[in-house]
Amino acid sequence: MAQNETIEKFLDGLASSAPTPGGGGAAAISGAMGAALVSMVCNLTIGKKKYVEVEADLKEVLAKSEALRATLTGMIADDVAAFDAVMGAYGLPKDTDAQKAARAERIQAALKEATDVPLACCRVCREVIDLAGIVAEKGNLNVISDAGVAVLSAYAGLRSAALNVYVNAKGLNDRAFAEERLKELEGLVGDAGALNERIYEVVKAKLV
């Protein structure tokens, strides 16, 4: 499992000419770091007298951020699997017409999966951004910069995964499938940039 690799080994693999891990895995890690930092702010706020009024809210956020973190961590391996399936399909024999047809079908099926995997990552990163917004407002001031890093990481994860949706959707013959995914993606990315800046400014105003 990808998440059991050391950070150094993962980075070595990312830098190498091996096709995986690639940008999709980096996107999942960015999202997972965002979720983890939301959890950190919650964990350092819950139980403090000064923050008793937000405790119930942040317990709810923490349950969500930990679930999202687990999902995103699993997506590091999902991305490798989806990409390897595309590469495997391209590597199928294409000597006969029957082989060509079977290969084309496998490529299309693999590309659909390789579109849906990063789209799922976008969906989850978007949820992390929303949670980061809550902890930026309500979290312990001593660790509020971590709420800022949370939103920046999750937003980078969202946009990074979006690039993988674009590149794989481009190769799909089933344009209805592709357009449906791209439409959902625009909804997820749409105001995320403005939201990211808004949350960043909430944090920065508490720092300087």
Place this chain on the structure above:
Amino acid sequence: MAQNETIEKFLDGLASSAPTPGGGGAAAISGAMGAALVSMVCNLTIGKKKYVEVEADLKEVLAKSEALRATLTGMIADDVAAFDAVMGAYGLPKDTDAQKAARAERIQAALKEATDVPLACCRVCREVIDLAGIVAEKGNLNVISDAGVAVLSAYAGLRSAALNVYVNAKGLNDRAFAEERLKELEGLVGDAGALNERIYEVVKAKLV
């Protein structure tokens, strides 16, 4: 060393109520993923006939991105050390006037280091953004989305580390020291947002 932890263990530590690792480590990892992805695009472009004209340029980029990656990977541990030193200084005894003075001095010295460590991270992330711009223009089209993820990751690393500069500079009594760092930081962050968007658009135009 932090980089020898597994990804999962690092994320667990990030999410926990332990003060380190925190946002500074996440910033260094974001930058290191950016540098690694620049290297990946170089490694998958160098040696290909179609890209022979950019080969010399990308070999130069690769040497730089690998050096920056090593620096950023080391910064995961630097951030922990700098933060622990600040916490250690705050934990010093303050019963006598002499102890109070010694403690205050140690806190200030530790805060200076905790300002300089993320500032160095910002500097290196900014260099990664510039290299991502080159590979977005010249890299192998088959992996150009990874150049996009590279710039998004490095930019998130830059802004994340900047938050740690702000928060530690705020506590410094030596305002000349603080202002000098904040001025350099503004120079590094200044046009980085516009540059990030420009490189992202170069990549996206090649994808859709």
